[in-house]
Amino acid sequence: MKTQSIKLGLCAALLSLLMVGCSSTSTTDGGTETLPGDSVSTGMVGGSGVSGSGGAADDLARIADTVFYFDFDKAILKPESRAALRLHAQNLKGSSRAIRLEGHADERGTREYNMALGERRGMAVKEFLVIEGVSASQIEVISYGEESPAALGSDDASYALNRRVEMK
Amino acid sequence: MNKLKKIISVFLFFILPMMASAELVVEITQGADNPTRIAVPPLGGSLLPEDVSDIVAADLKRSGLFDPVPKKNMLSFPSNPKQVYYRDWSILDTEYLVVAEASRGPSGYSIDFALLEVHSRRTVFKQTVEGSTDRVRDLAHYISDKVYEAITGIRGAFSTRILYVTAIPNAQQKLTYRLMVSDADGARERMLLESKQPIMSPAWSPDGREVVYVSFETGRPAIFRQSLATAERQQLTNFRGLNGAPAWSPDGSKLALVLSKDGNPEIYTFDLSSRQFTRLTRHFAIDTEPNWTPDGKSLIFTSDRGGSPQIYKLSIDSGKVERLTFKGSYNARPRLAPDGRTLVMVHRDKGLFHIASQDLVNGDLRVLTQTRLDESPTVAPNGAMLLYATKKGSRGVLAAVSLDAGVKFLLPARLGDVREPAWSPFLN
Numbered sequence: 249m250k251t252q253s254i255k256l257g258l259c260a261a262l263l264s265l266l267m268v269g270c271s272s273t274s275t276t277d278g279g280t281e282t283l284p285g286d287s288v289s290t291g292m293v294g295g296s297g298v299s300g301s302g303g304a305a306d307d308l309a310r311i312a313d314t315v316f317y318f319d320f321d322k323a324i325l326k327p328e329s330r331a332a333l334r335l336h337a338q339n340l341k342g343s344s345r346a347i348r349l350e351g352h353a354d355e356r357g358t359r360e361y362n363m364a365l366g367e368r369r370g371m372a373v374k375e376f377l378v379i380e381g382v383s384a385s386q387i388e389v390i391s392y393g394e395e396s397p398a399a400l401g402s403d404d405a406s407y408a409l410n411r412r413v414e415m416k
Numbered sequence: 417m418n419k420l421k422k423i424i425s426v427f428l429f430f431i432l433p434m435m436a437s438a439e440l441v442v443e444i445t446q447g448a449d450n451p452t453r454i455a456v457p458p459l460g461g462s463l464l465p466e467d468v469s470d471i472v473a474a475d476l477k478r479s480g481l482f483d484p485v486p487k488k489n490m491l492s493f494p495s496n497p498k499q500v501y502y503r504d505w506s507i508l509d510t511e512y513l514v515v516a517e518a519s520r521g522p523s524g525y526s527i528d529f530a531l532l533e534v535h536s537r538r539t540v541f542k543q544t545v546e547g548s549t550d551r552v553r554d555l556a557h558y559i560s561d562k563v564y565e566a567i568t569g570i571r572g573a574f575s576t577r578i579l580y581v582t583a584i585p586n587a588q589q590k591l592t593y594r595l596m597v598s599d600a601d602g603a604r605e606r607m608l609l610e611s612k613q614p615i616m617s618p619a620w621s622p623d624g625r626e627v628v629y630v631s632f633e634t635g636r637p638a639i640f641r642q643s644l645a646t647a648e649r650q651q652l653t654n655f656r657g658l659n660g661a662p663a664w665s666p667d668g669s670k671l672a673l674v675l676s677k678d679g680n681p682e683i684y685t686f687d688l689s690s691r692q693f694t695r696l697t698r699h700f701a702i703d704t705e706p707n708w709t710p711d712g713k714s715l716i717f718t719s720d721r722g723g724s725p726q727i728y729k730l731s732i733d734s735g736k737v738e739r740l741t742f743k744g745s746y747n748a749r750p751r752l753a754p755d756g757r758t759l760v761m762v763h764r765d766k767g768l769f770h771i772a773s774q775d776l777v778n779g780d781l782r783v784l785t786q787t788r789l790d791e792s793p794t795v796a797p798n799g800a801m802l803l804y805a806t807k808k809g810s811r812g813v814l815a816a817v818s819l820d821a822g823v824k825f826l827l828p829a830r831l832g833d834v835r836e837p838a839w840s841p842f843l844n
Contacts, residue, residue, distance in 0.1 A: 356769065358749040358762050358791055359616055359836065360661040360674065361718055361725055363637070364681045364702040367658055390636055391658060395614035400589060402789065402810055 314415040315398075316373060317408065320354070323368035325376055333373065336415065337380030344386070348416040349373050351391040352398070354407035359393055366391035373413045440602030440814065440834070442478055446824040451483035452567060454512040455505060458487070460495025461517040464525060464552050471556035471601075472514060472563070475574040478601065479564060479800070480823025485510055497530050497539050505534045512540075514563055524548035529559050531566050540566050553603060558844070573798040576600045577840040579608075579618040579627055580805075580814060584832035595629055597644065600796075600839070602827050608642060609649075618836060621664050624843045628652070628662040628671060639673060641688075652686065663707045663715075672696075672706035672715050683717055683730070696730060697737075705749045706730075710756045716740065718748040727761055741774060743781045749792065753799045758819060760784075760793040760802055771804045773819060784821045794839045795819075803827075803837040 316329035325333070340347065351370030353362035370389035378384050399406035456473040469487075476482035491504040495517040505513050516529035524547050531540040543562060547555045554575065561572030578600055583591045593615040598605040609615060613632035620627055625644055630637050634651075637659045642649040653659040657676035664671055671686045675693070683697045683706045697703040701721035708715060715730045727741040727750045741747040746764030753760065756776075763772035763781070768788040774781045785804065793804045801818050808826065812833035815826045827834075 355789065357725075357746070357764075358705065358718070360705045361702065361748050363658055363660050364674075364676075364704050367676055367681065368702070388656065392614060392632070393616070395616055395632070396591070400585060400810075402807060 316413045316415075318369050318411040318413075320356075320407070320411065321365070323365065323372045325372055329373075330376065333376050334380055337377050337382050340377065340382045340386060341380075346386050346388070349387060349389045350396075350414045350416060351389060352396060352410055352412050352414070353394045354410040355394045355397065355402065356407070357394075359395070363391050363393035363395075366393045369411075369413050373415070440598060440605065440827040442474070442602055443826045445826055446822070447477075447480045447483070448818075448822050451481055452512065453485060453508075453510050454482050454514065454563075454567075455485040455490060455508070455510045456514045456516075457490055457493040457495070459516045459518050459527070460493070460499075461519050462525065464518050465549070466552045466556070468516065468518070468527065468552060468556040468559070469514075471553060472560045475557060475560035475572075475601065476564065478825060480818055480825070481564075481568060496528065497532060497542070500532060502534055502537050510534050512563075512567060514559065516559065521546050525552065525555060527555055527559065529562075531563050553599065557599070557601075570800055571798045571842070573796045573800065573839075573842070574600060575844050576797060576842065577624070578602075578794075578803060578814075579620065579836075579838040579840070580834055581615050581618060581836045582832050582834050583614075583812070595627075597627075608644070608647070616836060617661055618838050619663055620838055620840050622666055622668045622841055624840045627838075628664060630660050630662070639671070658704075661705050665708050666710060666712040672708060674704045674706065683715065685732070696732065696735070707751055709752060710754060716750040716752065716759070718750065727759065740776065741781075743774075747772075751793055751795055751802075753795045753802075753819065754797060755799055758795075758799070760795060760819075762791050762793070771802065771817065782821065784817045784819075785815070787815075790815075792836045794837050796839050797842045803839055805835040805837060 313332040317326065349370040351366035353365045367389060370391060374387045374389050377387060397410045398412065399409040454476060456469045458469045473484035477484050485508055489508060492501055494500045494515050496515055500513065500515065511534055513532040513534055514529060515532065516527050518525055518527045526544060526546045528544050530542040533540055545555055545558050557574040560574040564572035577597055579597050582594045582596055585591050593611050594607050595609040595615050595618055596605055596607055608627065611631060611633050616630045618627055618629040626641060627644065628639060628641050631640050638651050639653040639659050639662050640649050640651050655675050655677040658674050658681050660674045662671045662673045669688060671688065673684055673686055674681050675684050680700055681702050681704050682695055683703050685694045685696060699721050701719050703717055703719045705718040706715045713732060715732065717728055717730065718725050719728050722739065724745045725748045726739060727747050729738045729740050740759060744763050744765060748762045750759055750761045759774045759776055761772060763770055763783060765783060769790055770783045771785045771790045771793045772781055772783045787806045790804050790806045793802045795802045799819065801816050803814055803816050805812055806815050812835045813826055814834050814837050815824065817824050
């Protein structure tokens with residue numbers, strides 16, 4: 249459960265550099281036993297790209313495409329996304345599988361406005377799937393706005409990877 | 417007796433102190449044109465665990481309105497008005513002098529301090545402040561507040577706090593999000609919440625004792641309320657879709673927030689005692705980022721109902737909506753200064769996002785910042801400065817600018833990404 253990755257700072261204050269994490273252990277992979285100094289020592293927000301799928305591919309590859317990209321400030325599906333989503337719709341129709349559509353935005357613009365924009369993108373994918381015959385009750389749209397970027401850079405290439413809907 | 421006694425109220429935080437290396441460090445980038453020369457010599461009397469005169473001088477310097485005399489240039493270190501030899505200070509072009517003496521009081525430290533005007537050789541005021549031994553920084557900020565107010569006529573905001581969110585990637589580029597609180601100068605940073613899922617949109621209760629924020633820890637965005645003193649927290653919303661942009665009403669009874677449970681982002685109020693939601697907007701456009709006017713009677717918010725994001729004002733009683741911004745194609749995330757007249761917001765100009773202010777009476781728009789990804793403006797409770805988030809290189813940092821754009825400083829964390837500052841109300 250993701251709730252276990254939360255820990256409240258309900259710990260006794262320990263002076264000295266030997267900082268110890270919360271005594272209520274959590275299951276975070278960052279490790280509560282790690283010194284905060286360690287966890288921040290890797291804290292570079294670099295431009296290293298996280299590669300995403302997308303682009304031209306044949307139908308077999310497209311069925312594996314679960315990330316759909318958008319233009320700046322737009323929530324309109326691109327032709328390659330439509331083709332892939334038609335194949336997803338074929339698979340989802342008649343199945344009882346529930347899917348999550350996670351909508352994302354790039355970092356430009358305000359955070360809560362980008363939450364709304366991420367939701368619009370998720371809704372655009374949902375509406376397309378529903379038109380293709382998938383039941384709306386199988387689909388939940390969740391926006392992450394600009395809060396969970398796929399690429400951490402502040403450049404056009406990173407932005408293009410971040411304006412997306414991920415199907416899960 | 418013009419001595420006043422004031423006990424610093426104590427906010428207890430049962431929260432985890434962070435390493436000093438994560439603390440914010442202030443860099444002043446631009447001061448006022450003619451800052452007031454002031455001297456804060458070291459305190460006399462009992463030795464305190466922190467250097468109060470340094471903290472006071474740094475507070476005053478950070479306001480941009482003061483130019484403190486360096487200690488190494490001082491010819492004497494008076495700690496009460498009787499010890500002051502005015503020529504020592506007029507020779508240094510000092511306009512004001514703060515002298516202070518500490519003593520061990522019944523429950524902690526007591527500091528007698530006075531503000532002196534060098535030219536007229538006059539004591540402006542004398543005061544005594546007391547606080548527990550672990551609250552020396554509070555005593556220092558209190559002195560700064562009183563000195564600032566006596567000279568500028570504006571209430572000081574050095575005793576306030578700021579909330580913000582940090583996001584630090586690990587080696588796999590996965591982010592850890594933390595909700596943090598610190599003094600207004602970045603010192604005494606404390607963690608309120610840590611999560612592998614996003615945390616966003618923190619906001620204060622009007623009494624400064626609680627915060628609200630959005631956390632994705634349940635796998636969806638949800639609004640939480642958390643007490644600073646006890647860390648006790650409560651999930652307030654759990655709807656499908658957006659649960660965002662919480663803003664506490666000035667009387668403390670309600671939140672304004674955004675829900676898209678009916679298919680589209682709309683603004684609601686949530687009554688904290690009856691737990692009733694009331695929908696206020698009905699429009700197919702995006703309506704978001706509500707914030708209260710100081711009188712609590714209206715909300716200002718962002719909407720793209722006119723084709724691009726602009727700022728609107730909604731009267732809660734009548735439901736009447738009025739557009740406030742017309743210059744530029746992107747104006748969003750509005751906040752009002754305490755005067756209710758100065759609107760601050762994110763304003764896009766030639767593709768770059770800046771912080772701008774707009775006078776709601778005469779309509780004048782003023783761009784206050786020059787960097788390119790500026791967002792989340794939050795005005796100090798005294799209306800003198802605003803904090804915002806920007807980028808320095810590829811890193812998110814907090815920065816401040818005075819409402820007249822004359823003073824600027826940066827509060828960069830040494831590591832990681834800092835965003836979404838929220839300046840507390842007055843706490844004392």
